[in-house]
Amino acid sequence: MQFTITPAQVGTRPPVSLPTPQFLELLKEEGIRKLVSDHYDLLRQSNIKGLFPPTDEGFALAKEHSADFFIQICGGPKYFNEKRGAPMMAARHSPFKINQEARRIWLESYAMVLAPLQIPEEVKKSFWNYIDIFSIWMMNSMEN
Numbered sequence: 001m002q003f004t005i006t007p008a009q010v011g012t013r014p015p016v017s018l019p020t021p022q023f024l025e026l027l028k029e030e031g032i033r034k035l036v037s038d039h040y041d042l043l044r045q046s047n048i049k050g051l052f053p054p055t056d057e058g059f060a061l062a063k064e065h066s067a068d069f070f071i072q073i074c075g076g077p078k079y080f081n082e083k084r085g086a087p088m089m090a091a092r093h094s095p096f097k098i099n100q101e102a103r104r105i106w107l108e109s110y111a112m113v114l115a116p117l118q119i120p121e122e123v124k125k126s127f128w129n130y131i132d133i134f135s136i137w138m139m140n141s142m143e144n
C-alpha cells in the first residue's frame, strides 16, 4: 500500500478518526509493542534522535508509554491513562521542537515498520490514516 503523508500547516488540527479496533485484535498487545519498539529503534538512528531520551532506560520507558497509548487508542486496556494520566497529546509534545521535517521522519519511520505487517490492507490503512492526521496536531514549530 501507499503511505501518503497529507500536507498540512503547523498549528492546524484536522478531525481525526481512531484506528479500527481490528488493528489490536489482529496484532494483539504484543504485536503493537513490537511495532512501537521497532519504530522507536528507527527514530533513534534518525535525524530527530535528539528529541528522544538519550539513556537506554529512558528510551525503554518511552517505548512502553507509547505502546500503552496505541493499545488504549485501539480499544484495549487504559494503560496510558493509568500510568500517565489524560493523554493531552499536543500538550505533551510541546516541550519538543516538532516541525514539518520531524513529522515526515516520524511518519516515514512508521511506514517502514507497517509495510511488512501481514494484516488486511484496510486495517493497516486505518492505522496509517490515524497517525497521518493526528501527527499534524503535534507540529509546533515553523523553524527548520
Ligand code: HEM
Residues within 6 Å of the ligand: 048, 051, 052, 053, 061, 062, 063, 065, 066, 069, 070, 084, 089, 092, 093, 096, 098, 102, 103, 106, 107, 131, 134, 135, 136, 138, 139
Ligand atoms: C509528529 C511527529 C512526532 C514526533 C516528532 C514525536 C516525538 C515525541 C517525543 C520527542 C516524545 C517524548 C519522548 C518519548 O516519550 O518518546 C513523544 C512522546 C509521545 N508521543 Fe510522540 N511524536 C510525534 C507524533 C506522535 C503521534 C501522532 C502520537 C500519537 C498518535 C504520539 C504519541 C506519543 C506518546 C503516547 C508519547 C508518550 C507521552 C508520555 O508518556 O508522556 N506522538 N513523542
